[in-house]
Amino acid sequence: MSVDIIKISPGFEEIMPEDYRDLVNNGSYGKGFSVSELGTFKELIEEHPLCAGCGLALSLRFILASLPDPEDTVIVGTTGCNSLAEAQVAIHNIHSIFGNQNAVATGLKRALEIRFPGRTKDVVVMAGDGGVGDIGLGTTMHSWLRGEKFTTIMFDNEAYANTGGQESGMSCEGTVLNMAPTGKKFPKIPLPEIARDAGCVYTAVVTPSNPKRLGKMVRQAILIARELGPSYIQIYCPCPTNYKFKPSESIKRAKEKEKDGSYPVREYFSPKAKEFVERLEKRVNETG
Amino acid sequence: MYFAAEVEQEKCKGCKLCIFSCPEPNAIIFKPAKKKVSIDPKRCKACGLCLEACKFLAVTITQVK
Numbered sequence: 001m002s003v004d005i006i007k008i009s010p011g012f013e014e015i016m017p018e019d020y021r022d023l024v025n026n027g028s029y030g031k032g033f034s035v036s037e038l039g040t041f042k043e044l045i046e047e048h049p050l051c052a053g054c055g056l057a058l059s060l061r062f063i064l065a066s067l068p069d070p071e072d073t074v075i076v077g078t079t080g081c082n083s084l085a086e087a088q089v090a091i092h093n094i095h096s097i098f099g100n101q102n103a104v105a106t107g108l109k110r111a112l113e114i115r116f117p118g119r120t121k122d123v124v125v126m127a128g129d130g131g132v133g134d135i136g137l138g139t140t141m142h143s144w145l146r147g148e149k150f151t152t153i154m155f156d157n158e159a160y161a162n163t164g165g166q167e168s169g170m171s172c173e174g175t176v177l178n179m180a181p182t183g184k185k186f187p188k189i190p191l192p193e194i195a196r197d198a199g200c201v202y203t204a205v206v207t208p209s210n211p212k213r214l215g216k217m218v219r220q221a222i223l224i225a226r227e228l229g230p231s232y233i234q235i236y237c238p239c240p241t242n243y244k245f246k247p248s249e250s251i252k253r254a255k256e257k258e259k260d261g262s263y264p265v266r267e268y269f270s271p272k273a274k275e276f277v278e279r280l281e282k283r284v285n286e287t288g
Numbered sequence: 289m290y291f292a293a294e295v296e297q298e299k300c301k302g303c304k305l306c307i308f309s310c311p312e313p314n315a316i317i318f319k320p321a322k323k324k325v326s327i328d329p330k331r332c333k334a335c336g337l338c339l340e341a342c343k344f345l346a347v348t349i350t351q352v353k
């Protein structure tokens with residue numbers, strides 16, 4: 001998509017909703033904004049129905065502000081809290097049937113390469129822990145094993161949050177939720193390590209407590225996926241509604257989990273991905 | 289009637305920490321000329337994250353009529 005496509009046709013300026021005009025005039029398409037500039041431009045997401053204090057909503061803002069080329073990006077989502085917000089995003093996006101996101105993304109990425117030769121189109125899967133780690137684990141793993149060149153981002157709120165609070169594979173052992181009253185009986189799935197072993201050339205585990213760090217990882221993951229192969233980012237998204245803490249404590253909770261080792265921030269690079277990132281950083285340093 | 293966050297302009301130092309803690313898009317806007325932020329009460333869910341983030345105690349949550 002060219003940046004021109006989001007421009008308003010002459011004569012229609014006045015009848016377009018204010019938010020749309022704002023997006024065209026002050027949005028981030030083609031301008032290369034980053035997380036640091038949030039608050040100074042119209043964001044790529046509008047008002048969403050996610051709960052007050054939602055860590056997923058916070059992470060989504062940071063991700064959207066970090067996309068290397070939003071105008072050439074397609075998001076593939078699936079059922080979950082995130083799908084309620086993704087409908088408000090001003091980027092091409094597809095809602096796939098629960099668990100199908102990485103299969104859909106595979107077809108889409110390949111089709112875009114044929115349809116737009118010579119032009120880079122980024123496909124980014126954004127889905128919840130249920131979509132990626134449980135219901136869609138088969139399609140997710142197979143896209144990694146096949147080496148498909150797109151990024152998968154998991155919003156890990158450690159529960160099925162919009163269906164009343166069932167445990168997911170990503171909930172920690174012993175977690176008690178509304179619909180897991182006796183506590184979860186098996187440990188959290190070590191998906192980052194599974195991703196690394198299944199062929200993801202770059203894997204990152206992070207929380208939204210540090211926006212710049214998250215932004216850098218997202219950018220890195222997308223750029224690496226373009227060149228080398230699948231990348232995976234897992235973001236801890238504190239859920240005040242199901243884990244029953246105050247909405248104002250979401251970020252504090254993320255920081256605590258990083259510190260006490262229950263959600264360690266970490267990155268895995270394949271040797272080629274490491275080399276690629278070092279080259280990229282060198283180029284950035286040289287050009288300022 | 290609902291609740292929303294508000295920034296006391298005299299106390300705000302423009303550090304943008306609140307912007308980086310808000311889950312709501314386009315709710316807290318940075319005004320470069322004044323180097324301060326303001327909050328659109330219609331977009332705020334009164335979660336209190338910005339209040340926790342602000343080191344200068346510039347944010348309060350108040351009732352909006």
Ligand code: SF4
Pocket residue numbers: 295299300301302303304305306307324325341342343344345346347
């Ligand atoms: S965190 Fe406080 S001082 Fe900093 S910009 Fe926000 S309101 Fe102003």
Ligand code: SF4
Pocket residue numbers: 053292293309310311312315316327331332333334335336337338339
């Ligand atoms: S109270 Fe919550 S929703 Fe309202 S401006 Fe602050 S962080 Fe954003």
